[in-house]
Amino acid sequence: DQQVKQNSPSLSVQEGRISILNCDYTNSMFDYFLWYKKYPAEGPTFLISISSIKDKNEDGRFTVFLNKSAKHLSLHIVPSQPGDSAVYFCAACSGGSNYKLTFGKGTLLTVNP
Amino acid sequence: NAGVMQNPRHLVRRRGQEARLRCSPMKGHSHVYWYRQLPEEGLKFMVYLQKENIIDESGMPKERFSAEFPKEGPSILRIQQVVRGDSAAYFCASSPTGPRTDTQYFGPGTRLTVL
Numbered sequence: 001d002q003q004v005k006q007n008s009p010s011l012s013v014q015e016g017r018i019s020i021l022n023c024d025y026t027n028s029m030f031d032y033f034l035w036y037k038k039y040p041a042e043g044p045t046f047l048i049s050i051s052s053i054k055d056k057n058e059d060g061r062f063t064v065f066l067n068k069s070a071k072h073l074s075l076h077i078v079p080s081q082p083g084d085s086a087v088y089f090c091a092a093c094s095g096g097s098n099y100k101l102t103f104g105k106g107t108l109l110t111v112n113p
Numbered sequence: 114n115a116g117v118m119q120n121p122r123h124l125v126r127r128r129g130q131e132a133r134l135r136c137s138p139m140k141g142h143s144h145v146y147w148y149r150q151l152p153e154e155g156l157k158f159m160v161y162l163q164k165e166n167i168i169d170e171s172g173m174p175k176e177r178f179s180a181e182f183p184k185e186g187p188s189i190l191r192i193q194q195v196v197r198g199d200s201a202a203y204f205c206a207s208s209p210t211g212p213r214t215d216t217q218y219f220g221p222g223t224r225l226t227v228l
Binding site: 004006036041042043044045046089091099100101102103104105106 | 155
């Protein structure tokens with residue numbers, strides 16, 4: 001049972017344009033959401049998070065949007081840079097066990113120069 | 114400031130052998146988490162340990178898998194009598210204090226291949 005779903009295995013965008021990565025979840029107990037970035041042969045690196053009491057969180061070029069009614073979140077990267085090329089994982093947890101992350105399968109983002 | 118270290122980076126075992134995966138958390142971190150990533154899947158939580166204590170092992174298979182984080186030395190994930198289905202990437206993460214998820218720092222992972 002896939003509780004966190006990233007339906008696009010890959011995404012390709014041009015440098016300077018916006019990248020939008022999507023994530024859906026099914027567990028209504030999830031109340032904290034994170035995005036991780038992963039380069040080949042490295043571990044995931046935390047990027048940005050959002051609590052369920054918010055609908056938007058911004059950090060530089062990265063913005064995460066949360067639509068609780070749709071159980072959907074998205075990560076916007078603008079402007080996209082070639083160095084952003086990596087696998088992006090959406091993850092979620094619930095307050096009761098906020099260390100137990102549930103990850104999606106990831107989306108491979110390729111930013112073309 | 115060294116990050117989370119995992120070794121070996123690659124481990125090949127034959128069916129029935131034992132696999133030992135090591136994780137040295139970042140300096141000053143006393144909380145360790147293990148995750149497994151099967152092929153074409155996302156990472157899945159296995160176990161959360163503090164020094165000398167297993168806090169939550171709800172994600173660990175009930176048989177053949179064990180984990181420890183001794184007072185001295187690295188955390189060890191041990192898989193006995195490995196099977197082909199154990200082939201995966203195993204990631205360790207650590208955090209400095211309590212389990213706030215955005216402060217989990219991940220290591221590079223150990224890729225286990227079972228022949």
